[in-house]
Amino acid sequence: MYFKIVGFIKRDYLIESRYKLNFILSFVSSILPVLSFFFVAKLVEGTGTDSLDKYGGDYFSFALIGISFTRFFQLAVDTFSGNIKRAQMAGCLEAILSSQTDSKTVVLLSSIYSFVAAGVQLLLMFAVGVLFLGFDFSNTNVLALVFSLLLSFIAFISLGIFSAAGTVIFKQGEPVGWLFGAISALLGGAMFPISVMPEWLQFLSKIFPITYALDVIRLAILKGYSMPMMWEQLSILGMMSCVLFPLSLRTFHWAVEQGKRDGTLMSY
Amino acid sequence: MICIQDVSMTFPIPKKYIDYLFFRRSRYFQALTNVNLTIEDGDRVAFLGVNGAGKTTLLKLIGGLLYPSLGMIEVNRYDTVKDNINSRNSVGFVLNEERSFYWRLSGFENLEFFGILDNLHGDLLRDKIRELIRLVGLDGAENKQVATYSSGMKQRLALARGLLRDPKILILDEPTRTLDPKAVIEIKSLISSKIHSSTKRTLLIATHRFDEAEELCNKVCIMNKGQVLVCDTVESIKSKHSTIESFYHNVMNENNSSLCISR
Incomplete structure (x- = not known):
């Protein structure tokens, strides 16, 4: 397995790095939203809102965590289906699936480089925030943060694998990625606390893992909350992960088998 | 059979x-x-x-x-x-699809990736690739990007890929x-x-x-x-x-x- 992980990372790094301008721009473009929200924070500074008090009251810190992690989780959802789509369109999927590696392993390993690259972009966004814009990590409860990230990661990988299964079946316009992309920024509270929304929208937001993920990450970083203090959100996130992950793998396997039966696996 | x-x-x-x-x-x-x-x-x-x-x-x-x-x-x-x-x-599959390779990777890098998928690795894989490159007559072109290959060269590379696990x-x-x-x-x-x-x-x-x-x-x-x-x-x-x-x-x-x- 180790050689396969290295092989996939090497393949994707070599391909990405040979599109030089795109490679550089992908890192530069991750910094721009940080600057935008820094200035938005300047604009709303001092207007005071109770909704932010739960997270320490600073809008820039709130928004930086919201946009950076939503971006990272969005990638977790998009990367699997994106890789399937690219392999279908490039004509490599048939060659890959005729190899001695099963389809589930292929789809999981195809996404490792994207996560590494997105992780580097996430760190870059926080590095700019800490070094130049006054973001503060001093309150962070590291253990609670790591655990929250792990649970969130599993939940979003599961959505990503559902999305990949959707791509195998529907080709274009698969619904999971669309649903997450369209709704996460609005309902998940990436840019504003969900408590400012009407109650029925707040209720709706509780269906989506992004709501709990951003909440626990913010509380662990900005307020230093421990795991027992966030047990309710972590339990819900944990239950979502435990149900969604095995279900997503089974769904993807079913989609590939169905594609082989229908003969539509390689079409796009 | x-x-x-x-x-x-x-x-x-x-x-x-x-x-x-x-x-x-x-x-x-x-x-x-x-x-x-x-x-x-x-x-x-x-x-x-x-x-x-x-x-x-x-x-x-x-x-x-x-x-x-x-x-x-x-x-x-x-x-x-x-x-x-x-x-x-x-079973080895030689696909007629020219696009079944990563064009931004070299012939060698492509074979290395597909070899790993076939559970080969390390020196064994590299030696096998060199042997196949010689067999299909792609010596000297193995480190060029596949994008620069002619149709014939891509077909030779496809043959080499099909033979990776013998x-x-x-x-x-x-x-x-x-x-x-x-x-x-x-x-x-x-x-x-x-x-x-x-x-x-x-x-x-x-x-x-x-x-x-x-x-x-x-x-x-x-x-x-x-x-x-x-x-x-x-x-x-x-x-x-x-x-x-x-x-x-x-x-x-x-x-x-x-x-x-x-x-």
Whole structure:
């Protein structure tokens, strides 16, 4: 397995790095939203809102965590289906699936480089925030943060694998990625606390893992909350992960088998 | 040995918007109908037929890339549906799709990646790649990006990829389709002299070229409208008919006239 992980990372790094301008721009473009929200924070500074008090009251810190992690989780959802789509369109999927590696392993390993690259972009966004814009990590409860990230990661990988299964079946316009992309920024509270929304929208937001993920990450970083203090959100996130992950793998396997039966696996 | 028993394959025809509106059932296109065939170890079989006859579908079914709608295929006693990975273990697939490589990677890097997928790694894999690069005549070009390769070079690279795990069965889907006459001769000679004669592996080739069938194969199967009309040895065909081409036209004419009568 180790050689396969290295092989996939090497393949994707070599391909990405040979599109030089795109490679550089992908890192530069991750910094721009940080600057935008820094200035938005300047604009709303001092207007005071109770909704932010739960997270320490600073809008820039709130928004930086919201946009950076939503971006990272969005990638977790998009990367699997994106890789399937690219392999279908490039004509490599048939060659890959005729190899001695099963389809589930292929789809999981195809996404490792994207996560590494997105992780580097996430760190870059926080590095700019800490070094130049006054973001503060001093309150962070590291253990609670790591655990929250792990649970969130599993939940979003599961959505990503559902999305990949959707791509195998529907080709274009698969619904999971669309649903997450369209709704996460609005309902998940990436840019504003969900408590400012009407109650029925707040209720709706509780269906989506992004709501709990951003909440626990913010509380662990900005307020230093421990795991027992966030047990309710972590339990819900944990239950979502435990149900969604095995279900997503089974769904993807079913989609590939169905594609082989229908003969539509390689079409796009 | 490959056993194909009563295999049929249907593909769904995409619905139109109006079909969804009136809740119409999906319709299907019959790509293969009741195919029965046994291919012995070491056989070199050419599948001849017009476009849409079902040649590629049959080869993809044998290679485990598709599952039959009905019937069963066993490759070295492994069912291609129930035991997909094991059935694929002894099969190498040479796809005719030029785009089946990563164009931004070199030939060597492509083979390295596909070799890893086939559970090869380290020095064993690198030595194997160097050996295959020499075998298919890509020495000196292995470190160039595939984007710079000609069609012939890509086909050579596809052959090298198909041979990475030294398969007992090699499937070639129209291996010379996109090549110029010189490259066709080179690829044919590569397959017959270096790939088959030294190892006695089973070769399954879908082709439109009679010369390819005659030079590379010892058996010929003619397909039409999803059915295998006839399979015979090249020797027997040539003893009864002057050429494979005349045999092919006779079979096709008979089949077409019997279809007309039955209508």
